[in-house]
Structures are given as structure tokens and as C-alpha cells.
Amino acid sequence: MDIYVGSIPFKWKDARLKEIFEVYGEVSSAKIVIDKITRQNKGFAFVQMPNDAEAKLAIESLNGAEIDERKIIVNESIPNNAGSLDKNKKKKPYVKPENKEWKPFRGNNKGRRD
Template sequence: MNIYVGNIPKSTDEQTIRDLFEEYGSVSEVKLLRDRYTGELRGFGFVTMESDDEAQNAIDNINNTDLGGRTLVVNKARPRTERPNRGGYGNRNNNQRSW
């Protein structure tokens, strides 16, 4: 199961999150997202656990707990959805001019 972990302190590393979740079962992957320009943690990430039962147990026990002075938000990750193009020139698929 893929688990969303939010409100992570910027000083946290992937090993700390792995250790936290491994108390509840086998962790196959930890991915903390970073800002592409500064390299700083963006404050959230994802943990993949092998067993759905272990993952749910981790969610139930870690959600709303304190890590580095911040209250973690932990829940089942939602599937990624396509986001619309937010470019500054409107819809590039329909470039017809009105004049």
C-alpha cells in the first residue's frame, strides 16, 4: 500500500521515516519530495509497505503523532490525477485567433 505522509519537518531524512514505519512492518520504499530549485524537503512524501494490514496499522498509529515538533498527517495515498496545464498562455491545444 502507498501511504501519504505530510507535515514532515524539513530536517527529517528518509531513514528517519523508514525507521518510524518499520516499527509496524516491512517498508519497501520511502520517497520524500524535494524542491527542484533549492533541494529542501517540501514537507511531504510517500511510504510503500508490502502488507495492507501492516500499512493500515502504521497509518492508525502514526497519524497525528509528533515528529520534530510537527504533527504528522498520515493516510492512504490517493491515485495521482492529471492536472491541467497552468501555463501563462491559455489553452495551447486551441490556438485559433479571434481576429
Template structure:
């Protein structure tokens, strides 16, 4: 099960996050999301656990827990529906921000 972890302190690293979840069972992967320009944590991440029962227990017990003075949010990660993804080219008439750019100029 993929688990979302939000409101993380910026000082926490993936090893610390893994350790918090391993108390409840085997952890397949841990990923803290960072800003691609600065490399600084964005304050959220994802933990993948193999066993759904163990994952549910981790969610129940860690949601609302305090980590380094911050109350974290922990819940099951649900993929975004395709229609909610951000796109600069939502129309089918061409590229760019104005739907094709050169229409009507010739």
C-alpha cells in the first residue's frame, strides 16, 4: 500500500521516516519529495508497505502524531484522476498558451 505522509518537518530524512514505519512492518520504499531547484524538502513524502494490514495500523497510529514539533498527516495515497492533472495545452487545436499561436494571421 502506498501511504502519503504530510506536514513533515524539513529536517527529517528518508532513513528517519523509514524507521518510524518499520515499527509496524516491512517497508518497501520511502521517498521524501524535494524541490527540484533547491533540493529542500517540500514537507511531504510517500511510504510503501507490502502488507495492507500493517500499513493500515501505521496510518491509524501515526496520523496526528508529533514529529519534531509538527503534527504529521498520514493517510492512504490515492492516485489523482487523470482529469485533475495540470496541463498547459488542454485544447486539441495546437500548442502554446493561446491554442496554436498563428491562426488567423495569414
């Protein structure tokens, strides 16, 4: 199960995150999201635990817990595309309006620098 961990201290490293979750069971990966420019952690991370029962126990135990003077947020991770449209669904083709006088804006030549 994928777990979202938010509001983590900025000094944490992947090893510290993994250490905290290993108390509740096997951790297959623990990744803190890093800003590409500043190279600092963004304050949230993702943990993968293969056993769903252990993962749910970790979520229940750690959500709202104060660790290293920060109250962390822990819940099940929602996939990024969960709220997007169905990819298999085809878009409707564009149909021109029936009003013949309608013309798309093409701009005018006023203000041109020639």
C-alpha cells in the first residue's frame, strides 16, 4: 500500500522516514520528495508497505503524531490521476456553429510594426 506522509521536518532523510515506519512492519520504499532547484525536502514523502494490514496500522498510529517537534499527517496515498477523466473515453469532435455570421477572431492589423 502506498502511504502519503505530510508535514515532515525538513531535516529528515529517507533513512529516518523508513526507520519510523519499520516499527509497524516491512517497508519496501521510503522516498522524501526533494525540490530540484534547492535540493531541500518539500515537507512530504511517500512510503510503500507490501502488507496492507501493517500499512493501515501505521497510518492509524502515526497520523497526527508529534515526531521531532512536528505533527505529521499520514494517510493512504491517492494516485495522481484518480480524479482525471477516463483516458479511454474519446473526446467529442469539434462542430462548427450553425450561425454563418460567426467568425473566429483573427485579429486585425492595427498596432502592427511594419
